[in-house]
Amino acid sequence: MKKFLNFKSLTFQVISGIILGIICGALFPKFGAELKVLADIFIKMIKMIIAPIIFLTIVVGIAGMGDMKKLGRIGGKALLYFEIVSTIALAIGITVANVFKPGKGFDTSAASADAVAQYTKAAEETSHGLMNFILSIIPDTFLGAFTNGQLLPVLFVAILFGIALAQLGEKGQPILNFFEKISEVMFGIVNIIMKVSPIGAFGAMAYTIGNFGLGSLVYLGKLMGSVYTTMFLFIVLVLGAIAKFYKFNIFKFIAYIKEEIFLVVGTSSSESALPPMMKKLEKYGCSKSVVGLVLPTGYSFNLDGTSIYLSMAALFIAQAFGVDLSLGDQLLLLGVLMLTSKGAAGVTGSGFVTLAATLAVFPSVPVAGLALILGVDRFMSEARAVTNLIGNGVATVIVSKMEGEFTPQLQGVPSKKDEEVSA
Numbered sequence: 001m002k003k004f005l006n007f008k009s010l011t012f013q014v015i016s017g018i019i020l021g022i023i024c025g026a027l028f029p030k031f032g033a034e035l036k037v038l039a040d041i042f043i044k045m046i047k048m049i050i051a052p053i054i055f056l057t058i059v060v061g062i063a064g065m066g067d068m069k070k071l072g073r074i075g076g077k078a079l080l081y082f083e084i085v086s087t088i089a090l091a092i093g094i095t096v097a098n099v100f101k102p103g104k105g106f107d108t109s110a111a112s113a114d115a116v117a118q119y120t121k122a123a124e125e126t127s128h129g130l131m132n133f134i135l136s137i138i139p140d141t142f143l144g145a146f147t148n149g150q151l152l153p154v155l156f157v158a159i160l161f162g163i164a165l166a167q168l169g170e171k172g173q174p175i176l177n178f179f180e181k182i183s184e185v186m187f188g189i190v191n192i193i194m195k196v197s198p199i200g201a202f203g204a205m206a207y208t209i210g211n212f213g214l215g216s217l218v219y220l221g222k223l224m225g226s227v228y229t230t231m232f233l234f235i236v237l238v239l240g241a242i243a244k245f246y247k248f249n250i251f252k253f254i255a256y257i258k259e260e261i262f263l264v265v266g267t268s269s270s271e272s273a274l275p276p277m278m279k280k281l282e283k284y285g286c287s288k289s290v291v292g293l294v295l296p297t298g299y300s301f302n303l304d305g306t307s308i309y310l311s312m313a314a315l316f317i318a319q320a321f322g323v324d325l326s327l328g329d330q331l332l333l334l335g336v337l338m339l340t341s342k343g344a345a346g347v348t349g350s351g352f353v354t355l356a357a358t359l360a361v362f363p364s365v366p367v368a369g370l371a372l373i374l375g376v377d378r379f380m381s382e383a384r385a386v387t388n389l390i391g392n393g394v395a396t397v398i399v400s401k402m403e404g405e406f407t408p409q410l411q412g413v414p415s416k417k418d419e420e421v422s423a
Contacts, residue, residue: 014262017198025209032210038203051146055158056183061289062162082302089304093311102223103319190275201266270385287405298392305387317369
């Protein structure tokens with residue numbers, strides 16, 4: 001309690017921003033809706049620094065590693081883990097939606113194609129085919145990887161650069177040293193940006209409540225309750241069991257990254273916590289090379305919360321419109337979601353676009369049904385962003401332990417020094 005009431009603590013400041021945002025949005029809805037610009041400014045500042053940080057971290061990690069076989073081994077283990085766990089998340093979402101049927105008997109008169117036009121248009125403009133997905137990883141130009149706002153092209157050029165630098169041996173050491181210094185500067189910029197994170201959280205919550213109203217928390221409550229409960233059980237039971245097998249406590253780990261979790265809750269974007277999360281995981285005991293490779297990759301290949309949301313939302317719309325999907329249809333849905341859920345960024349709204357693209361594969365399920373959940377999507381995006389963050393954090397720790405690249409420094413409990421750093 002004493003730590004929580006520390007006014008200088010980032011946790012306290014972000015929570016205060018969230019609470020004040022809710023109050024502002026409820027009392028002054030019009031004004032609150034206009035405060036979205038505060039959240040947009042903060043998220044843009046974070047996105048501005050993500051690409052160089054990922055590039056520098058991966059290059060330094062790979063060049064410092066020097067062992068290409070090790071690089072392939074780490075990448076292979078990470079991708080295998082991502083695919084298994086995200087598929088489990090999809091399956092759990094489909095199972096829960098079939099058991100509780102949150103969409104059954106729902107009034108579909110509120111559905112309007114106009115309400116979701118921007119999302120369906122974005123989905124049509126986004127290529128979700130396997131070959132298009134692979135091609136999207138390769139940027140048109142080297143510098144283009146840093147300007148299109150996507151993580152995978154940055155990962156691609158960083159891995160190539162890191163391998164080439166490692167092959168230079170001693171000749172490349174001056175460049176490696178220079179990159180390490182630049183990396184320290186970039187994380188210094190992150191520390192400066194994080195000072196305004198409570199303001200970003202305030203603006204995001206004021207906008208959400210002011211635009212959609214507190215009534216949105218009650219509207220579609222059954223779906224929201226099902227999604228939140230499923231994600232909670234996934235974190236505690238699935239991720240908890242995996243963490244226990246690898247000998248660390250999921251609850252202590254969550255307590256350790258609480259600042260990042262509250263930041264994600266406030267901004268509804270898991271990307272907002274990516275830079276500080278990388279530093280946190282290194283302090284937790286994961287090696288820099290594993291963190292730099294696994295965590296950013298997880299933001300495209302291991303979106304557990306998004307997987308749960310997509311599967312449950314798709315079935316909710318089908319149930320609401322009385323569309324009976326057979327077992328074969330649902331298995332096809334699972335297969336489609338395994339593809340479309342990959343590469344869904346951690347930015348607010350991307351999950352909705354991905355859902356629109358998924359429903360396009362099933363003509364029997366009207367895409368206009370997205371309007372049924374548009375009002376509460378913002379609230380559910382917070383839950384899926386937090387689940388994504390925790391899932392990727394757990395994945396990074398596990399791959400580090402698999403590789404013997406984990407040095408338990410904090411034992412899952414932040415030290416006084418780390419609390420001061422976070423503040």
